[in-house]
Amino acid sequence: MRYSIPRLGQGEIHQAEIEIERSRFIAWLCHAPGVADFDALLALARSRYPDASHHCSAFVAGPPGEQTAIGFSDDGEPGGTAGRPMFQVLDGSGLGQIGCVVTRYFGGTKLGTGGLVRAYSQAVQTALASLPLTDFTERCTRRLKVDFAGEAEARAWLTSHDIPVEAADYAGDGVTLSVGWPSDKPLELTALEARLKGRVALLEA
Numbered sequence: 001m002r003y004s005i006p007r008l009g010q011g012e013i014h015q016a017e018i019e020i021e022r023s024r025f026i027a028w029l030c031h032a033p034g035v036a037d038f039d040a041l042l043a044l045a046r047s048r049y050p051d052a053s054h055h056c057s058a059f060v061a062g063p064p065g066e067q068t069a070i071g072f073s074d075d076g077e078p079g080g081t082a083g084r085p086m087f088q089v090l091d092g093s094g095l096g097q098i099g100c101v102v103t104r105y106f107g108g109t110k111l112g113t114g115g116l117v118r119a120y121s122q123a124v125q126t127a128l129a130s131l132p133l134t135d136f137t138e139r140c141t142r143r144l145k146v147d148f149a150g151e152a153e154a155r156a157w158l159t160s161h162d163i164p165v166e167a168a169d170y171a172g173d174g175v176t177l178s179v180g181w182p183s184d185k186p187l188e189l190t191a192l193e194a195r196l197k198g199r200v201a202l203l204e205a
Contacts, residue, residue, distance in 0.1 A: 001184055003064050005097040006031040007134040013041065016127035020119045022107025026052075027127035030099045032061045035069055038099030045101040053106040056082035056120060059099035060090050063138065077104075081116035089124040096136065100124055139180035141166060142187065143203040147174040150196045157192050176203065 008014060008031040017026045026049070030041040038059040045055050054075045061069035072083030086100055102123045111119055146154045151168075158165060158179055167178040181187060193200055 001063055001138045002182075003094065003096045003136055004133045005033075005095060005136045007132040010037070011040070013044070014127060014131050016123070016130060018119075018123050018126055019107075020115070020122075021109040021111060023109070023111065023119070024103075024105040024107070025119055025123040026103040026105075027123040028101040028103070029127050029131055031097055032059050032099035033097045035059070035061045035071075037061070038071075041099045042101050045103050049103050049105075052103045054082070054104045055101055056086060056104070057099075057101045058083050058087035058090055058124075060087075060096060061099070063096040064091075064094050066096065077116060077120075078113055081113050082120045085117045085121045086124050089121050089128070093128055095128075095133070100127070137162075138183040139164075140183050142179050142181045144177045144179060144189075144192075145174055145201040145203055146177065146196060147199050150199045151175050151177075153196055154192065154200065157195055 006014065006029060012030070014029040015026065017024060028041055028045050030037060032038040038061060042055065042057055054077055056073060056075045056077060058072035059070065060066050070087065072087040074080070074082045082102065086102060090098055090100060102120055144154065154177060155165060163182070164180045165177050166180050169176040189200065189202060
């Protein structure tokens with residue numbers, strides 16, 4: 001499966017801010033391949049703005065459409081007015097591995113439930129509009145055994161097909177290459193076998 005994710009390093013955040021009826025809404029986005037990455041973002045927002053009225057949140061710690069590693073919180077706002085709308089924006093964006101916190105400073109004017117839904121949704125949308133993205137390919141590890149003479153050829157073929165070599169184990173009879181095979185591609189080695197004149201074997205995981 002291939003999809004877009006935030007182009008942000010570990011601990012790096014992307015931020016945007018809007019103001020509605022004198023309330024500040026500060027949106028934080030991060031790359032969240034795991035729930036712990038989102039937890040770190042939420043902790044950072046709370047420590048950076050400890051006096052804020054609310055730190056509402058939503059995350060998708062997996063591919064688009066993920067059903068398990070997801071979550072959202074209203075953090076004291078009326079039920080359903082913040083976390084769920086934020087999650088719906090993330091879910092509708094088609095992005096994966098993304099965490100979001102919206103920090104609110106209350107400006108003195110109540111927005112009502114509909115106004116809150118629109119405000120939190122708009123804050124996330126504003127941040128997403130300028131978020132740098134990169135493509136992500138889900139991969140599974142496969143092990144290929146080649147002789148020493150064929151290693152360079154095998155590596156060149158793998159590189160040309162955008163298949164990274166994750167590890168190499170050397171033994172007396174050759175080298176075992178652990179490669180990140182795209183999970184959305186069939187395991188087809190005919191071309192590589194032809195290039196190496198059959199001197200390649202797929203090992204069981």
